Amino acid sequence: MKESVIEKMLHINTSKAETRLDNVRYYSRYEPTPYDALETLFKHYTVSKKDHFVDFGSGKGRFSFFVNFFFNCACTSVEIIEEFHNKALLNFESYKKRNPGAIDKLFYVNEYAEKYEVSKFENKFYFFNxxxxxxxxxVVNQIIKSVESFGREVEIILYYPSDDYINFLERRTAFTHVMDIPSKDFDKDVRNRFSIYRFGESTDSLEEEFTLNINIKSVLYQETILCKKTKDK
Known part of the structure; x- marks a missing residue:
């Protein structure tokens, strides 16, 4: 689907790439993830309305509107550049008229990414360099700290991933590589892909383990009672 068609559908304006007019170092220019790349990602990557994304370096908010409109996901957008943050807020004002339910699911934060405190309900983190x-x-250390405080399974999604990002995740963290999803022109540039990494343990598996342990203890208790009754006879 063409960019202009999706923008019109969502009542937003996020397409124009822009160089920042500021002195904030170490942060990249604004360049939104192409819609066709996002369509490719979510053809192969499953999400649910229970998921809460954080988009770091979110710019004008494109990613948040996409995941909310098509999958009813929540998303917090973190952007340090006030100019882009304000444009995201304008887009949100327009978008929520199209989708009023987004009011309780989309949040926009004007803050340094490294200072953002990850919440216990946030479980998917998106980065486009x-x-x-x-x-x-x-930022990754903040995510790990949050998981250690509030146990859950989290995933990092990298688009057009840099070698430095991948080397850090694979060599210096407990994140494990889950999958790569090739995007358009992958055959020309292997960085045209999404790389997904996972850390922590899902609450579902913890609940299953808890139930299993309870059942095992129950069986052992019943066996103990039976043996005691047999001996008493």
Missing amino acids: PFSVNIFIA
Whole structure:
């Protein structure tokens, strides 16, 4: 689907790539993820309305509107550049008229990514090379800290991933590589892909383990009672 068609459908304006007019170092220019790339990602990557994304270096908010409109997901957009943050807010004002239910699911934060405190309900984190690897390391450490405090399974989604990002995740963290999803022109440039990494343990598996342990203890208890009754006879 053409960019202009989706923009019109969502009542937003996020297409124009822009160079920032500021002095904030280590943060990249604004360049939105192409819609055809996002369509490819979600053909192969399953999400649910229970998921809460965080888009770091979110610019004008394109990713948040896409995942909310098509999958009813929540998303927090974190953007340091006030100019882009304000444009995201304008887009949100227009978008929520199209989709009023988004009011409780979309949030926009004007803050340094490395200072953003990850919430316990946020479980999917999106990056399109928004800043230097040093900032990326600080952000990932915040994610890990959150998981250690509030156990859950989280995933990092990298679009057009840099080698520095991947080297850090694979060599210096417990994140494991889940899959790569090739995007358009992957045959010409292998970086045209999404790389997905996972860390932590899902609450579903924890609940299953808890139930299993309870059942095992129940069986052992019943066996103990039976043996005691047999001996008493």
